[in-house]
Amino acid sequence: MSKTTVMAIIVGLVVLFGGSVWLASTMANSAQVEMSEGAVAVVEEKSYDWGEIKIDGGIVEKVFLVKNEGDEVLKLFNVETSCVCTTAQMAKGEQTSPVFGMHDKSQYVLEVDPGETVDVLVKFDPMFHGPNGVGPISRTVTIETNDVSSPKLSWMLTAMVVR
Incomplete structure (x- = not known):
């Protein structure tokens, strides 16, 4: 050879x-979670446009709601964002998840009982990419579920970052 x-x-x-x-x-x-026929994740709002935001105006936020309209526990896990400038965190009552970002993998699973609603708090830092990070942005947040008909929830966030 x-x-x-x-x-x-x-x-x-x-x-x-x-x-x-x-x-x-x-x-x-x-996290690895078994799928469920009885868990039903319902999301009414799947996108949001912050409009024009100033690069030095500080972090902007948006809350999306996820409701379990099924008759079994809905499990939310593997939260991920499309950029390190964006984070997501889930909250149910007094219970809050860790803050998740682009490269975060976790064993964390949030259980949502039938009829309960969860807040998904998304934060975007327009200054993260530095003073030249102006222009249109498009970021995605995804969360996996045990709902067989909606195994992955996704939200699109947009804005125009200006000086």
Whole structure:
């Protein structure tokens, strides 16, 4: 075997091993929840436009509601945002989840009883990308559920960041 072939095999094995370790760590940090026919996640508002916001005007917020209209417990988990400038946090009564961002994976699961509503608080920091971070923005927040008909909830947030 030539040196080139041996090196190609070694590099391939390193990449394969590294990818396997990464995938395993990602799966281990994400919540795994069994799906339910009786959990029904209902979201009325799926997008929001903050309009024009000043880059130095501070963090802006929006609250979305998720209601369980089913007859079994709704489970919300694996909250993720599309950019590190945006965070999301769930709240039910006095119970609040950790704050989640773009790269956050967690075992956290919020259980929502039938008839209960959860607030999803989204925050966007227009200054996060620095003084040149002006222009249109589009950010997404996603939350996985155990609802077989809505396994992933998604919200789109937009704005025009100005000086």
